Amino acid sequence: MKILVQKFGGSSLTTEDHRNRAIGHIEKALAEGFSLVVVVSAMGRKGDPYATDTLLQLIRQNGDSLRARENDLLLHTGEIISACVISSMLNERGIESTILTGGQANIITTNDFNNAQILTIEPDRIQQELEQGRVVIVPGFQGRTEDWQVTTLGRGGSDTTATALGVALKADMVDIFTDVNGIMTADPRIVDEAKSLHTVTYTEICNMAHLGAKVIHPRAVEIAMQTNIPIRVRSTFSDEPGTLVTSLHELGRFNESFSDRVVVGIAHVPNITQIKVFSKEGQYDTQLQVFKAMAQHNISVDFINVNPLGVAYTVHDHMAEKAAIILADMGYEPQIMPHCAKVSVIGAGIAGVPGVMAHIVEALTKEEIQILQSADSHTTIWVLVHDEDMARAVRALHQQFDLSNARL
Numbered sequence: 001m002k003i004l005v006q007k008f009g010g011s012s013l014t015t016e017d018h019r020n021r022a023i024g025h026i027e028k029a030l031a032e033g034f035s036l037v038v039v040v041s042a043m044g045r046k047g048d049p050y051a052t053d054t055l056l057q058l059i060r061q062n063g064d065s066l067r068a069r070e071n072d073l074l075l076h077t078g079e080i081i082s083a084c085v086i087s088s089m090l091n092e093r094g095i096e097s098t099i100l101t102g103g104q105a106n107i108i109t110t111n112d113f114n115n116a117q118i119l120t121i122e123p124d125r126i127q128q129e130l131e132q133g134r135v136v137i138v139p140g141f142q143g144r145t146e147d148w149q150v151t152t153l154g155r156g157g158s159d160t161t162a163t164a165l166g167v168a169l170k171a172d173m174v175d176i177f178t179d180v181n182g183i184m185t186a187d188p189r190i191v192d193e194a195k196s197l198h199t200v201t202y203t204e205i206c207n208m209a210h211l212g213a214k215v216i217h218p219r220a221v222e223i224a225m226q227t228n229i230p231i232r233v234r235s236t237f238s239d240e241p242g243t244l245v246t247s248l249h250e251l252g253r254f255n256e257s258f259s260d261r262v263v264v265g266i267a268h269v270p271n272i273t274q275i276k277v278f279s280k281e282g283q284y285d286t287q288l289q290v291f292k293a294m295a296q297h298n299i300s301v302d303f304i305n306v307n308p309l310g311v312a313y314t315v316h317d318h319m320a321e322k323a324a325i326i327l328a329d330m331g332y333e334p335q336i337m338p339h340c341a342k343v344s345v346i347g348a349g350i351a352g353v354p355g356v357m358a359h360i361v362e363a364l365t366k367e368e369i370q371i372l373q374s375a376d377s378h379t380t381i382w383v384l385v386h387d388e389d390m391a392r393a394v395r396a397l398h399q400q401f402d403l404s405n406a407r408l
Contacts (some may be wrong), residue, residue, distance in 0.1 A: 001035040001127075001130060001215075002033055002034050002035065002129070002169060002170060002172055002173060003034065003035050003036075003037065003130065003169050003170070003171040004029050004034035004035070004036055004173055004174075004175065004262075005036075005037045005038075005039065005041040005162050005163075005165050005166045005169070005171050005173070005174045005175070006025060006029065006036065006037070006038050006039070006162075006174075006175045007038075007040075007140065007158055007159060007161070007174070007175065007177060008022045008038070008039070008040050008041065008086075008161035008175065008177045009041045009158065009175050009176075009177065009179070009236075009237065010041040010042055010044050010045055010048075010051060010082075011044070011045065011051075011178065011236075012041075012177050012178065012179065012236035013040060013041065013044070013082050013085070013086070014043055014044040014045075014048060018236060018237075019086065019089060020089075020176040020406070021053060021086065021236050022086070022145075022236055023086070023089055023090065023173075024095070025089065025236065026038060026095070026135065027093070027095070029175075030095065030135070030392055031188060034132075034172070035287070035302040036098075036132070036135045036136070036138045037126060037135075037137075037138060037169065037171075038081040038135060038137045038138070039106040039137075039139075039140045039158055039161050039162040039165065040079060040083050040086055040138075040139060040140060040158070041078075041079060041082065041137050041140050041141065042055075042078025042079050042081070042082055042153040043078070043081065043082050043085070043253075044139075048241065049080070050078045050081045051078060052054070052075055052141075052205040052227055053076055053179050053209075054079050055074055055075060055077070055297040056075070058074075059071070059074065059255060064302060065154035067208050068113035068114050069149065070114050071113065071114055072113045072114060072142075072149075072150050072151055072152045073150055073351065073384050075114075075152050076101075076102070076139065076141065076142040076150055076152055079100065079139030079140050079141050079142060079158070080101065080139045082139065083099045083137045083138070083139045084099065086098050086137055087341055090135060090137075095131075095134070095135060096133065096134045096135070097134055097136075097137055097217075098129050098134045098135075098136055098137070098140055099139070099143065099287045100125060100126060100129070100136060100137070100142070101135045101138075101139055101146030101149075102138065102139060102140075102142035102143040102144060102151075102161065103142070103143065103148060103150065104125065105121070105123075105125060105126055105136075105146075106121060106122035106123070106124070106125060106354065107121050107138075107142070107143035107144065107161065107163070107164070107165075108120050108122070108143060108144060108145070108146060109143035109144065109145060109151045109153070110145070110151075110291070111145045111149060111151065112151070113149075113151055113152070113153065113162065114152060115152075115153070115154035116143060116145075116151035116152065116153055116154070117153075118143060118153070118160065118164050118223075121165065121167075121168035122168075123165070123168045123169050126138075126165070126169065127169070129365050132133070138161065138165065140157060140159075140160075140161040140162065140373050141153050141156025141157035141158045141160075141161060142161070143161075144148045146291065148287065155217070156216075156217025156218075156219060156220060157212045157217075157218040159176060159216050159219075159220035160217060160219050160220045162176065162220065163176050163220040163221070163223045163224040163229065163231065164220075164223050166224060166229045167223060167224065167227050167229055170227075171229060172230075172232045173188075173229070173231070173232060173242055174229055174230070175230070175231075175232045175234055176215075176216055176220075176231060176232070176233045176234065177184040177236045177354070177408065178215055178216075178233065178234070178235065178236065179235065179236065179237070180215060180235060181234070181238050181240050181242055182197060182215075182234065182235070182240070182242035182243030183196065183200055183208065183215055183216075183233055183234040183243040183265070184196055184197070184204060184265070184342055185197060185265045185398060185403040185404070185406075186265060186266045186267075186394055186395075186403070187268065187394070188334050190268075190391050190394050190395065191266075191394060191395055191398045191404075193399075193401075193403075194385060194404070195243070195403070195404055196240075196243060197264060198241075198243065198244065199207045199243065199244045199245075199246065200243060200244075200245055200264055200265075201245070201246065201247060201348045202221055202222075202224065202225035202245060202246070202247060203225075203348055203379050204264055204265070204295060204346055204348050204379060205218075205221050205243075205245050205349065206218045206221045206222060206225075206266050207267075207344070207346045207379055207380050208265055208344075208346055209221065209312075215233055216231070216233055221245065224245070225247070225258060225310050228246070228247050228381055230244060230245065230246045231244070231245040231246075232244055232245070235244065237294065240279070247296075248395050260352050261349055261406060262347050262349040262350055262356065262401070263345055263346065263347035263349070263350065263356070263401040263403065264310055264344065264346060264347045264348070264403075265346045265347070265403070266344065266345060266346070266394050266397045266398050266401075266403070267343075267344045267345075267346060268341055268342065268343045268344065268390055268393075268394050269340070269341060269342045270341045270387055270390055271313065271316060271317045271341070271387065272302070272303075272316055272317060272340050272341065272342060272384075273313050273314060273315055273316070273317050273319075273320035273323075273336060273337060273338045274303075274312065274316060274336075274337040274372055274373060274384060275311050275312070275313055275314070275320070275323060275327070275328060275334050275336055275337075275340070276310065276311070276312045276334060276335040276337075277293070277311050277312075277332050277334050277335075278309055278310040278332075278333075278335075279308075279309060279310045280331070280332075286310055286311060287306050287310075287311045289330065290311055290327070290330075290332075291311075293326050293327070293330060294315075294326070296321065297323075297326055298315070299319050299322065299323050299326075300315065301313045301314070301315060301320075302314045302315070302342075303342060303375060303382060304375075305373060305375065305378070312373055313354065314340065314342070314373075314384065315331075317338055317339065318337065320336060320338055324336050331378045337370050337372065339386065339388075340372060340384050340385065340386060340387060341384070341385055341386070341387045341389075341390035341393075341396055342383075343382070343383050343384075343385055343393045343397065344380050344381070344382050344383075344389060345360060345380065345381045345382075345397055345401070346379060346380050347380075347381075348379050350378065350379055350380070350381065351375075351379065352380040353372075355378070356381060357374075357381060359400050359401065360383060360397060362400065363396040363399070363400035364383070364385070364393060364396060364397075365374065367389075367392050367393070367396045369381050369385055369386075369389045369392060369396070370385065370386065370389070370392050371384070371385065371387070372384040372385060
């Protein structure tokens, strides 16, 4: 069988018109000869009747004391409602479909309620339904434990469901349908000239997703990367092909100019706080003590710079006060810089190319934007700036690397 997995996000299912557009993509895939697995999210976003955040709000307004196990029982219903609606619409059009919950599809997970990890998928039941010519609809974001307890996969769980099923079924492709036409070179709300990328590598899109781009969850990409299952990020409201996500090895087959590109996108994360801790005289374990304390108090740290004089790192703004109190109790006098933003320059071609950091510094210096901290990897260079400078920094870097005109 030639198998395609299609995932439709909540914004693709909110209204009848949106759902009809989703059905159109399903019909087109069937006409192209694919056996089809459709993964659906809960309909809409916060405030819409069946959205996940709306269900959570219902509990907050009624005791706010639901245990994690029962919370998963509630949360997985939003996706089941979506699946039933799509199945009804397909059946009305004469397209035979069947619904398999995450448990019925044998998506077996850990027992970490509200944030379970997929252990394995036993795809026999899905394959049997596909062989009968049915469209198989799987509610995303959910699975089951070995003893049949319902679990949910955390934020981005429907993306993860889709790519994990793609791997298990050895699908030809996984299509992630959303409300934007692919991966953009920057947030179009900040950069008017942002353009859609034709192709990106798994590593590039993982970095973009971790660093602020919200189109696809990085965990889903990492799963697809394990077996080189191609992903297309597409708009429900367009027939455009969107952005193809594949390996660096395969990229040349789809984009002949990929070897010429260094930077593919600018991402950003606002609302973070920089913390600097200086070693006491004669102390050589400052870094160990600081990071152990943060871990013991469940404070996630990022953007870490270690040097003989101490350590600099970032936390989310809402955790900054807690971190400062902990450090003060340890006898340190931390320097706290709230309201910062991390701006990232991303591209698989960065490694080994001289001058990229010089271009970044040049662009920000022209705009009189102060760089508070920097770090780099083979595919990304990060700079920390004040929140108030974030939008200007993103625009300046997008222009510096001429991303609106690049062949991407």
